[in-house]
Amino acid sequence: MKALIGLLTMAGLCCAQNVTVIQNGIIHTVTKGTFTGSIVIRDGKIAEVGEKVMTPGGAKIVDATGKHVMPGIIDAHTHIALDSINEGSISVSSMVDIGQMLNPESKSIYQALAGGVTTANTMHGSANSIGGQNVVFKMRWGNNADGLVFKEAKPSLKMALGENVKRSGNPQGGGFQMQGTQNLRYPGTRMGVEDVIRDAYTRAREYQKEIKEYEAKKAKGEVALPPKRDLQLEPLVEVLEGKRIVHAHCYRSDEILMLLRVFDDFGIKGVVFQHVLEGYKVAKEIAAGGHSASTFSDWWNYKIEAADAIPYNAAIMQKKGVLVSLNSDDAGGAELGRRLNTEAAKVMKYGGLTEEEAIAMITINPARQMQIDKWVGSIETGKDADIVIYDKNPLSMYSKVEKVFIEGKQYFDRDSDVTARPKTEAKKNGLIQKEKETEKRNMPQTMPQTRRPS
Amino acid sequence: MRQTIRRLLVWVCGLMAWQTLGMAETPGLVAIQDARVVTVSGAVLEKGTVVIRNGIITDVGASVAVPKGAWIVDGKGLTVYPGLIDALSTWGIPEAAGAASAAGATGRGAAPAPPSAAPGAAMASAPRSWGPQDRPGTTSWVKAADLVKPTDRRIETARGAGFTTAITFPKQGLVAGQGAVVNLGGESSGQMVVDPSAGLYLSMTPSGYSGYPSAPMGILAYFRQLWIDAEYYKTAKALYAQNPSAIPRPEYDRALEGVLEAKRVMLPAASPIAMERMLKLASELKSPFIFYGVTQGYEMADRLKQTATPVILNVKWPTRERDADPERVDSLRTLEIRDKAPTSPAALAAAGVKFAISSDGIDTPRDVIRALKKSIDVGLKKEDALKALTLNAAEIYGLASRLGSIDKGKIANLVVTDGDLFDDRTKVKFVFVDGVKYIPPPETPAGPGGGFGGRPTAAPGEEN
């Protein structure tokens, strides 16, 4: 009986806890305008948004008076939280899965979270024409790798063009010296890059055909050897079948156009061109193909293929009908990824886009590109309650993130973070002290003269 | 002529050394009388007798009749334990000690020189790998049973610490080869081997090849493809056997033969992160598996229990680097891992995870016991520590009917000490391996090339 009461109490508590109301903030919904109002979060989802909402009794109240409330930032291209980034030994490494390399203990996750990022597409690197399988994850700091993964997100594949691809493992492409030409990794030119890609998708088509033929034979009752499962070609078949999104790293307009035509030939749609620094030169063609672009705000001139990069890239592409997002390309620690809000402000400076268009480039636009806009990317009823509260307008340099919610759960709170710092420090000093004492105690025992020959 | 004499002299001297330091007596019938007998499988006999006949324990108990003609060992003041088992080792493979020449590995001559025998040599000669079809770092057909030799000098040192059995593995490469259960005694390689097929050793540390796979995710993808290929190979061979005229003849592939032969796979999992990766991999390989490493076992115990994963624990506890920059401060996470790692055995025991112990990365066999003592100091029960060193290992490898405890019918692998095994002052008086008594040499430094002086080829990287 006592246990039953306990259970009931717990259930009661749990229901009250499952409702949070963010009250009286300046809400940037991204898709439904900006206004002062409140958000009701129930069971991790946005239950209601409006200037006036019904606040259920027992709901947790977050007072956002005078603060700015925004959907969680979505970083469409990053390499954070990974134990390895490139399988660069071969030109088609589609069999590798970045999802297996997620490191949930990486501080970059927390750093991104503290910068308002709630979802990120963490990707294979750009060392080869066809890289590996990427993973979309949420900054649910404290969970294990599986608990981070955005399970509903459509799988994707990294591809890459240009300098990185031809340089890697190829001295003729400007890379490091390797012994003997037989060890050169093809390709060493942009022509070769096209060849590798066409060859890979041609092989994938053949593989697809073989499977179908085998199934036909089997249906007829013929004795046949099934085609051997090929982990390299499987993801490419998924691309051909529209089950896997392609994220293609590219810089120059010629190579962008080349890839557009390859995709035309293989019927590959909905590709996200990444970096795409000369996208502004072929914006018309990208838009015509129904593809989209994810770029930097103002990177330029760090290598020759970035010589014509301009900070107006995003604005031109947007004006010409391309769906555009801004990304960080972070690796190691989170850097640019934790200030994508002010990076977005740069499209207002360079190209005169509106505030709403700027914020869209780091929220709903990347969500659409990654085909997760059904769940995230804007503050709308029914979507995941991935919400950031800023003290000032997020497009201002003077703003900072105060709170971050993912599916209604608070994962970051600046005040708690600051308060916890001395405690962490004390814990650390305690362990250092303990270790020193143990070392001192063990000193004579652990170093007998008999152990190591000289 | 003079040369022959010299050679003979060397041989005789060698033999004498062998006699004095190694084997003492080799009677067929022995009784250890009135000793404290720690059977591991059952209660401790404060005053018991163990009878050994032709290498097998034929009797054990408080009141056991001593057969006539038996050599009597007076066990007063002594304790008898089952021989200790190094559950993941390279002992017995002389090349792994880094002391032997590469040529030594060719063994019986018929087998080609396995790349695993000559670390580094394969790297230079092997062509660059361009994909899974090149079977990079794969020598799954190599068997430790074919590589072990009684001449590995580490054997004697191991016995001196009370070890009588090692599950020893080739470790070079990604799919290094098949382990063998070997007894640390005997005069020929063949005598040593208890079970030639202990499992296939997989490593996430690339060595012995260049090219694909170069990253951990590439290695995981390679393992998956290799097992897919092996499964396909099996199917193709079966189909071909039924329809040799309709089905193309499958190409013989020794790498796949090795994979198909393996009873189980050994997977590296030092941390919770590695554990999740390996659990996923294991589910795809569809092969029984054992995790090795598991240094952060204190964070992994529940999940290991839930997945019923047996564990070979690496007891080389992480410590602060000796030559660290005094102004450098390690991260809280690193400090916590170093603080908590020695509590792993207790955590595994509490959760009911079956675990045994590996000597991997540890300087001397004696240090394996010292490392476990550290864990005892932070909460590991002595019985659990002893079990991990004996019966658990036997059970994990499916050898509990023959090894791991002092029971009638089991192989007579025993260690006789003058005190508690985990007391650093305790001395091993002698050990029995397959019923043969060995008197350990006094604990002296291993000579150069003896193996334990330098690091064995099982580099720290292999700890995962």
Add this chain to the structure above:
Amino acid sequence: MKRGLIWLAAMTVPLLAAESNSFLIRNATVHPVSGPKIENTSVLVMDGKIADIGPKLAAKGKLKVIEGKGLHVYPGMIDAGSPIGLSEISSIRETVDTGEIGEFNPQLRALVAVNPESESIPVTRANGITTVVATPGNLGGGRGASSSVISGQMSMIHLNGWTWEEMEVKRNVGLQITWPVIASGGGRGGDPEMAARFGIRRTPYAEAKKNQEALVLKLREFFESARRYQQAKAAGEPGLKPDLKMEAMIPVLEGKVAVVVFASREREIREAVQWAEKEKVKLVLANVRRPGKMTTELASKKIPVVLGSTFTPPLEDDDPYDEPFSLPGELAKAGVKFCFASFGTQFARNLPYEAAQAVPFGLPYEEALKSVTLNTAEIFGVADQFGSVDKGKVADLIVTDGDPLEIQTQLKYMFVAGVQVDLESKHTKLYKKYLARP
């Protein structure tokens, strides 16, 4: 050749046909930085200098008048360290002229290798940066020929001029020194799997320390040789052969030129401070990241600091997430004088935002503004002429529609030494060209 010249000239023709350097800005809000803002006031510039500031200034004769209603006048911003002009595309060695071969190169002058036609100049200028301290040494990320201890002389330049001579503000504002680091290396986190994978071989601490001490000793000896040379020269020692390296050291030893020592962490900072005291040289610290207990000493000893970009992740795993953002505020609170540098070319235009990023994390706004203007001028000894909108100073001015530290603010005009400069760049040109693509 001739055609090339004509083409070059065409590319850089300023907006105004003649390089007039006198004008009046009327009815603007002036932010002198040296004092509080003055609303609805005018700035009179005559012959490249600020002649007057006041509410009722009138244009005399044909003087150009700029209507400043709703606009803001600020001093041009100064980047306290950038290889601008010396490094074009960092990944292409042929375009990089920082980091000369050799450990001790005090005689090298950044100024003479500044390419006035660098694409970075108009791009950087367009965000309100009129002045840069050009650096001769590698700043990390660059691909110079080598890394050295003494890299050469830092030169303050205007981001306007037909030649480097015309760009020169002051050719020697500091001797760039990189304090040797005890590089025992190795990864963080102590992950043996990763360490093995990447083949991280740590140099043992003892060995790294020995190497570092040897290099520091060499530096001491170099200064000692220079001092002897200086004494011999002063004494008119017969037979003293001129030595360009030693000659270059004399202004440093005389205290006329500061040593700008790159030292990031507490130990390097401590060593550099002790060393500079012993050598009795004027010290500026650069790229300070983790001063630790040295912070109070930097304040009490009035050692100024050049900070690198705040746009960087925390140094260590356990650092607070905002560590790079909060450092400037902490230094300001402790009373350390500092300025900001981009230490690069690609993002040099983001200098104002580097400073602004520290504001929500504790740096007072006025300090942020000073740290890209007046503080920089003071630290490099040119505050009598530069760094603020004050009567008598050189007219390096920017006119904006708002706070120049905010990204959305647009720059309306820029004047370098009173000359209006073009705000167009390759970027604006490509923008217009491709926006118009049919």
